[in-house]
Amino acid sequence: MKKVYSLVLSLILLSSFAITLGPVQTAAAAGTIYYVDSASGNDSSAGTSAATAWKSLSKVNATTFQPGDQLLFKSGGVWNGQLWPKGSGSAGLPIKIDLYGGTVRPIINGGGTQRDYQSTGAVMLRNQQYWEISSLEVTNDDNFSTDLTAVTYLNSKPSNIRDGILVVLDTDQVPAGGDTIMDHIYIHDNYVHDVDSPNVWPNQYGNASFNGGIMFYVIGSLKQNMTFNDVRIENNTIEKVDLLAIANFNYTTPSAFQDEVDTYNLWQTNIYIGHNYMRNIGQGAIDICDAKDAVVEYNVVDGWSRRYNAESAGIYPWKSHNVIFQNNEVYGGPTTTGANNGDGTAFDFDSPNADIVYQFNYTHNNPMGWMSYLGRSSNNIARYNISDDNAAYLIKFGWFDVDTSATYFLNNVFIYDGAVTKFTSSNANLASTYFKNVPYYFYNNVFYDKNKPSSSFWPSSPSAYGTAVFRNNAFYVANGSHAAGEPNDAAKVITPPQMLNPGQAPAAGSNGYTSGATVWNGYKLQDTSPLINAGLNVPQLGTKDFYGNTLFNGSAPDIGVFESAVTGGSTDPVSVTIGGTVTASSTSSPSGEEKEKAFDANPSTKWLITTNAGWIQYRFATGVTQTVTSYSITSANDVPGRDPKNWTLQGSNNGSSWTTLDTRTNEAFASRFLKKTYTFSNTTAYAYYRLNITANNGEPNLQLAEIGLYN
Numbered sequence: 001m002k003k004v005y006s007l008v009l010s011l012i013l014l015s016s017f018a019i020t021l022g023p024v025q026t027a028a029a030a031g032t033i034y035y036v037d038s039a040s041g042n043d044s045s046a047g048t049s050a051a052t053a054w055k056s057l058s059k060v061n062a063t064t065f066q067p068g069d070q071l072l073f074k075s076g077g078v079w080n081g082q083l084w085p086k087g088s089g090s091a092g093l094p095i096k097i098d099l100y101g102g103t104v105r106p107i108i109n110g111g112g113t114q115r116d117y118q119s120t121g122a123v124m125l126r127n128q129q130y131w132e133i134s135s136l137e138v139t140n141d142d143n144f145s146t147d148l149t150a151v152t153y154l155n156s157k158p159s160n161i162r163d164g165i166l167v168v169l170d171t172d173q174v175p176a177g178g179d180t181i182m183d184h185i186y187i188h189d190n191y192v193h194d195v196d197s198p199n200v201w202p203n204q205y206g207n208a209s210f211n212g213g214i215m216f217y218v219i220g221s222l223k224q225n226m227t228f229n230d231v232r233i234e235n236n237t238i239e240k241v242d243l244l245a246i247a248n249f250n251y252t253t254p255s256a257f258q259d260e261v262d263t264y265n266l267w268q269t270n271i272y273i274g275h276n277y278m279r280n281i282g283q284g285a286i287d288i289c290d291a292k293d294a295v296v297e298y299n300v301v302d303g304w305s306r307r308y309n310a311e312s313a314g315i316y317p318w319k320s321h322n323v324i325f326q327n328n329e330v331y332g333g334p335t336t337t338g339a340n341n342g343d344g345t346a347f348d349f350d351s352p353n354a355d356i357v358y359q360f361n362y363t364h365n366n367p368m369g370w371m372s373y374l375g376r377s378s379n380n381i382a383r384y385n386i387s388d389d390n391a392a393y394l395i396k397f398g399w400f401d402v403d404t405s406a407t408y409f410l411n412n413v414f415i416y417d418g419a420v421t422k423f424t425s426s427n428a429n430l431a432s433t434y435f436k437n438v439p440y441y442f443y444n445n446v447f448y449d450k451n452k453p454s455s456s457f458w459p460s461s462p463s464a465y466g467t468a469v470f471r472n473n474a475f476y477v478a479n480g481s482h483a484a485g486e487p488n489d490a491a492k493v494i495t496p497p498q499m500l501n502p503g504q505a506p507a508a509g510s511n512g513y514t515s516g517a518t519v520w521n522g523y524k525l526q527d528t529s530p531l532i533n534a535g536l537n538v539p540q541l542g543t544k545d546f547y548g549n550t551l552f553n554g555s556a557p558d559i560g561v562f563e564s565a566v567t568g569g570s571t572d573p574v575s576v577t578i579g580g581t582v583t584a585s586s587t588s589s590p591s592g593e594e595k596e597k598a599f600d601a602n603p604s605t606k607w608l609i610t611t612n613a614g615w616i617q618y619r620f621a622t623g624v625t626q627t628v629t630s631y632s633i634t635s636a637n638d639v640p641g642r643d644p645k646n647w648t649l650q651g652s653n654n655g656s657s658w659t660t661l662d663t664r665t666n667e668a669f670a671s672r673f674l675k676k677t678y679t680f681s682n683t684t685a686y687a688y689y690r691l692n693i694t695a696n697n698g699e700p701n702l703q704l705a706e707i708g709l710y711n
Helices: 006-014 057-061 427-433 595-599
Strands: 033-036 063-065 070-074 078-080 095-100 107-109 121-126 131-134 137-140 163-170 181-188 191-195 212-219 227-234 237-241 244-250 268-274 277-281 286-289 291-297 300-302 315-318 321-326 329-331 347-349 354-359 362-364 371-375 381-383 386-388 393-401 407-410 413-416 422-424 440-443 446-449 468-471 474-477 581-584 607-609 614-619 630-634 644-652 659-664 675-679 688-696 702-704 706-710
Touching: 033 057, 057 063, 107 121, 121 137, 137 163, 163 181, 163 191, 163 227, 191 212, 212 227, 212 237, 212 277, 227 244, 237 244, 244 268, 244 277, 268 286, 286 291, 315 321, 347 354, 422 427, 581 595, 595 607, 595 614, 595 706, 614 706, 630 688, 675 706
Parallel strands: 033 070, 070 095, 078 107, 095 131, 107 137, 121 163, 131 181, 137 191, 163 212, 181 227, 191 237, 212 244, 227 268, 237 277, 244 286, 268 291, 277 300, 286 315, 291 321, 300 329, 315 347, 321 354, 329 362, 347 371, 354 381, 362 386, 371 393, 381 407, 386 413, 393 422, 407 440, 413 446, 440 468, 446 474
Antiparallel strands: 581 614, 607 702, 614 688, 630 675, 630 706, 644 659, 644 688
């Protein structure tokens, strides 16, 4: 590696590598504090005071520590070799590694020494729990001026893999009846840098090789309940590492999509990764795998995929359940923009995941785009995120499969150059390849083209979006024109959004770190913005906006990432008829007056058939049911005799057996575009609702402008 850390190198010249020798010793009574001094220590001393400090890693590694012990390294000291203390703490009595005698972190320099595969950490734990590691500087490189590129192998295993801090659970070393869950691994306030490994993923074992700055994973034979619980990785600085900055995995699962994580109960639970700063990362920064109930927040990624030109995102999950990614900032991604590179974006809804939420994140200046989407997942939500100048694609689709339930993109702000960026990597075949089977909802987003519309930014036609549903979005183009393929959106806003000062470039602070914290206020709304109270309320919005404001003020949520304090707007309820399909008894509608016009939220259009009676029904998206307790009918523009007069409203969950919910006779509409609302009692959620009109007011044709369903 090219960056030279002069303090590390100068002290390396004064020290020799420590080698673990002799039998493992047992430490004194629980709760003992041990001191280690690389300059003045003596391994023959007791080690229980600064005056009697130990000296070497070999002494530390040969000791089994007890619950409540502390292992303190002298500030400014340097130790060459691998730090691998033995023993485990217990609940309420973790073993702690920290510093003493100053504020300069002690250095553990792994030296890039060849070690057994998956025993490659400069700092390491194996089958140990209740440990807290803090205040160390960790590096693992044999030559700071040269980068490894290719993998070497010994006995068919990679031999030049290196890690900074590595925590391993080896299932084959768990004794019969032993503890299978490693609890309470806390790694915080460390500086991990220059961990040089090959710039490729060795992929010989059915799963890629995870290595880099801070790693924890399971190896060995596939067995039940072998996992981690209560892992916290926070306030670390990780710089110039290969491949990943932070990652976890379970190597014991042989299937391609790790089905055994479910059947063998191998979920790694209660993981927290927060407030870490990562710069100049070889591949992705955070790859959280096999996780259940995890939070990844307040992390900054400053340059990633610097030495890796294949699939990777900045921060992403794999085979995880119920993970929240929030308040993260990601920038400086790779420049290879080809659609065949599966990722390259700041974030990724990878595969096969469930209940993944990206919220309150800020990404900018990632040449390959904002979000990858690999599919084979369920219940994904991206809400209240800011994407500024993420170039190639807003959404980049991968190759695994379509999802099994609806996905929501809500209240995001996308600022881009329409001459450079595309909506997706698959604009030409969205409907046939990705937006199919389940709905993809785009509500309340701001699409802000700061340059000019491109014929290729959107798909070629507003009808090319398949199962994607656009409602209450803002489409703003700086030069005032709009591309032909801009999606249909019955409640779109195209006037200037009146954000305070969007699109500012973040600047580096005095610490050299670039942060967008000083520009976020630019995405707030002016009090006269047309986006205020112009959004659509759905439960998937959550409870807070990007700035922490409670949702929502006024009659409806605002469009974009900011919820204004300004109230007002319409108090009418919003119909739940979004993203479903419409069928009717007759196909005799003239062009432009088809059945879909009855549910397009636009009273200036209408549904007309050339008979005086007939039915029209609405089916919600797959898996969606609604408990409707009222509905509305809006009269169309002409000929009052075409208005409905007698009808029933019915509900069904199979499309063939119907329950009558409401019956009306001798209804009349006194004026054109008159909206009348009807209320009834209902406690059942139905997938289908049918309005069966048995008579109109005397004309040969039947028409209405709009139908609304409300719960």
